[in-house]
Amino acid sequence: MKKWLQGSIKPEEFTEKNIKTAGIHFEALVGQDKIREVAKEFLKQSYYLESLTAVDFQECFEVVYHFNRWETQARVCVKILVGKDANNAPSLSSIYKSAVWFEREVHEMFGITFDGHPGLKNLLLPESSRIHPLLKSFKGEPKGSDVAQSLKLIEEDKRDFEVAYPRSITQQGKDYYLNLGPQHPSTHGVLRILLHLNGERILDGEPIIGYSHRHHEKMMEIQNYLACWPNFGRLDYVGAMSFNFGYARLVETAMGVAPPPRVEAIRVLTTELNRIASHLLWLGTFLMDLGAMTPFFYCFDDREKILDILEMATGERLTYDYFRFGGLDKDFPVEAIAATKQFIPEFKKRLREYDKLISKNVIFLNRVRGMGILTKEDALAYGVTGPMLRASGVALDERRRDPYSLYQHLDFNVPIRTDGDVYARYEVRMQEMEECLKIIAQLVDNLPEGAISSGKLPKNVPKGEYYSAIESARGSFGIYLVSDGSLNPYRIKLRTPSFSNLNAIIDMLPGCFISDAVAVLGSTDIVLPEIDR
């Protein structure tokens, strides 16, 4: 790709980067007219669009594209410049399907217009919102905190929603539209899906997100690096530990700090425990969506045992805030090690029980086999990662593609399935829990002794751009950081896995019944605040 870029595109700027520190191989600035050509070539070489965002500078905007491959760590960064006055950029939406949502987000956050985009409306903000919060010239809006305003805003929002989604209130002939959510038990949070139906069969479904938008990215710009920790605990609250890991990895590689061995071992141990807890929550709620109540109680019972262990170490049950730069908040206590050792055989037995109870259940099989199929092509176009991608036959796992921390020394498999249906996703997650147990068993017996901190660190990250990704319970979680060398981040873009995974259900829903839509949605294992950020 490098030769091709330099040969036929002739980028205006080209910088080689160190993949170990910056997270990308190279960075190229191309002309606006060339970006579509570049994207087409990247798609031809089976790169997926990992993230698309913008950075606001004094003179201009930089629109930043990250491309990556499934097989190897091949992340590269391509940029275009967009002027402040004529803020138009070419749209990639006809090349990459994932660009549709990414560009909508950049449009509302920065006010950049993408030419050729099928429908540039607000994605995360309310339809009535006309602000561009991630602009540096945006200095806050006190509107939302006022009572009289709130009541007025309710009317405005309702009205503008109907304008933005006229289909939600009209009906033509036999076809009709149904809102699934935002308050619906099986949307796992506040998600709205506008279903276009013929009888009970879905013709198409359009997810409407943003009901849990909590301005994480803007918030991180006005607080220092240490103060950002709680945000990462609350992004993906079901698997908060891996999001902690992502942030720790980003800042540590940027600063060039290597945490002590005990810290690394405890981090991996707690993250894998948390991953099991996350998958258990998914299993319980997924089966409850399908009408099975019993697994919910079993799964939550097991999950509580993990939460007990993690609580001994962190003091928290859910929104962990355990990692620190180059270290940990507290040491992993002895009683937690004993509890973990007790948990492993118990949970192995439980997993066999789940398998007996669920995997061959005829009712379950009939509802999930061959349902919601995600093909490899769609997965590439949407940038799907995590168990969803592995169920479609691609062995992409950040822990193997770009081993961080201790993962290269650990023995575990990356389970894959090739069917790409709901059942395949179920199987992948069930097997992943076993693999997590394997990792935990390897670590819990030989936790290295030593310090849990690497001493005093500078308060700021050196000037530059960094990208780092880790494998969360839902897929590849990447953070793109632009640091100007001051005490707080200049720009942080969170590339969250559920965002892309949810995007892909647009192509999975057509042809299903409404009741199947619930199964498909449940199998994607989404966490809404992570999507909406």
Add this chain to the structure above:
Amino acid sequence: MEINKDPEFLETQTPPNGLVSFFKLDHLLNIARSNSQWPLTFGLACCAIEFMAAGASRFDLDRFGFGVARPSPRQADLMIVAGTISRKMVPCIKTLYDQMPAPKYVIAHGGCATAGGPFKYPGQYGILEGIDKIIPVNVYIPGCPPRPEALIAGLLELRRLIKEGKTQGTMSPAIIEDSQDARPAEYKNAISRADFRKPPAPPAPPTPPAAPTAAPAQA
């Protein structure tokens, strides 16, 4: 009949149960209401997971008779607002609340539903700082997120309030005092791309002050 929905008009109206009061009957009704709360299955963010955990096997909300969570607001009389209220969600919550039959009760579960929680900062654009800005609240539960025990304590507190006749459940919009946060936030200004782009030359001046801070890291 035309219903006047103007909040200022409604504030001047006295509640209908002020006209005639059947004390014994009210008391009996309150006992009945306090023991059969039907919460709305409704979660917004992190706190909803703890709400689920409270309903699951270890904490078992059913012991107290709160386990009949209804997915439809028309069958529920208790709204547990569990999580951050984003601006986009506000109309939906208001609609849900309006659809619930009176008398209805509201619990603000966690820091976000109480006052914005960790997402409150001066000039924030994304969230509503507390659900009591749009609907009246009976019980506040602090925590981020509150443990399931805290939720149970909150529910028992609500039960006590209803039983003792201290809350009738609400019929009209609440009267709310508004507080504005006037602290200045440290918003950043845009930096020059040209300056940012040429790293080799400019970092020379900032490096000497950075070096001493980096030195203790190795020590």
